[in-house]
Amino acid sequence: GDSVTQMEGPVTLSEEAFLTINCTYTATGYPSLFWYVQYPGEGLQLLLKATKADDKGSNKGFEATYRKETTSFHLEKGSVQVSDSAVYFCALRASGGSYIPTFGRGTSLIVHP
Amino acid sequence: NAGVTQTPKFRILKIGQSMTLQCTQDMNHNYMYWYRQDPGMGLKLIYYSVGAGITDKGEVPNGYNVSRSTTEDFPLRLELAAPSQTSVYFCASILRQGRSDTQYFGPGTRLTVL
Numbered sequence: 001g002d003s004v005t006q007m008e009g010p011v012t013l014s015e016e017a018f019l020t021i022n023c024t025y026t027a028t029g030y031p032s033l034f035w036y037v038q039y040p041g042e043g044l045q046l047l048l049k050a051t052k053a054d055d056k057g058s059n060k061g062f063e064a065t066y067r068k069e070t071t072s073f074h075l076e077k078g079s080v081q082v083s084d085s086a087v088y089f090c091a092l093r094a095s096g097g098s099y100i101p102t103f104g105r106g107t108s109l110i111v112h113p
Numbered sequence: 114n115a116g117v118t119q120t121p122k123f124r125i126l127k128i129g130q131s132m133t134l135q136c137t138q139d140m141n142h143n144y145m146y147w148y149r150q151d152p153g154m155g156l157k158l159i160y161y162s163v164g165a166g167i168t169d170k171g172e173v174p175n176g177y178n179v180s181r182s183t184t185e186d187f188p189l190r191l192e193l194a195a196p197s198q199t200s201v202y203f204c205a206s207i208l209r210q211g212r213s214d215t216q217y218f219g220p221g222t223r224l225t226v227l
Contacts, residue, residue, distance in 0.1 A: 099163070
C-alpha cells in the first residue's frame, strides 16, 4: 500500500539556519504530494503542494520539489525563524481511486533565537 | 466561510461514558474525515464519508461510530469511553475536484478519558 516516511524529529535549529526535512514515499502511479504544518494547539493547515513530477511547491519561504526518480518531496527553507517552530507532515494522495490521504508521522521543528 | 468547525474544544469523560464530537463544514465539501492524533504520533484515520448517507471505516474504527445525514455535518460518536481513547480528534474535509485538492482541518477536540 501507499506510505510516507519522514525523518524523525525533533529537528532543532538556530534562527536563520537552513532547514531540510526529508520525505520519501511509496505509491503507484502519480500521486499528489503535500506538506502540512501544525502549530501548537491547532489543526493542520496546508503549507504547499505539488501534483506532478518536477513541480515545485512554495509558500512562506518553504519549498519542496516533486522528484519522481527518487520518490521524494523534501521540505526546505533557507532561513528559519522562531515562528516556524511547529510539526510538519508530509502526505500523499494516490492518483485515481479513493481520496484517502496518507500522512507521514510528522517532524517536530524547534527554532531557537 | 468559517471552514471546518469542531465542538467541544476540550472534554473530560469518565470510563464508560458516551459523547458526540461535532464537526461542521460550510464549504460544500463532499468528503469528510475523522482522525485521532496521539502525543508525538501522526494521524490515524477513524472514519470517512464520501457524501451524505455514505460512511466507511478507516484504520482505527473500533469504539466509534459516525453518521452523515447532511453534507455539512459529520458527528463522531464515542460509546463506552475507554482510557485508550484519550487523544486529540481532528475533523477534515475535501472538495473532490481535480488533482490539487487540499484537505481542510478543524481546530481539534482534546479528549481525556479518566
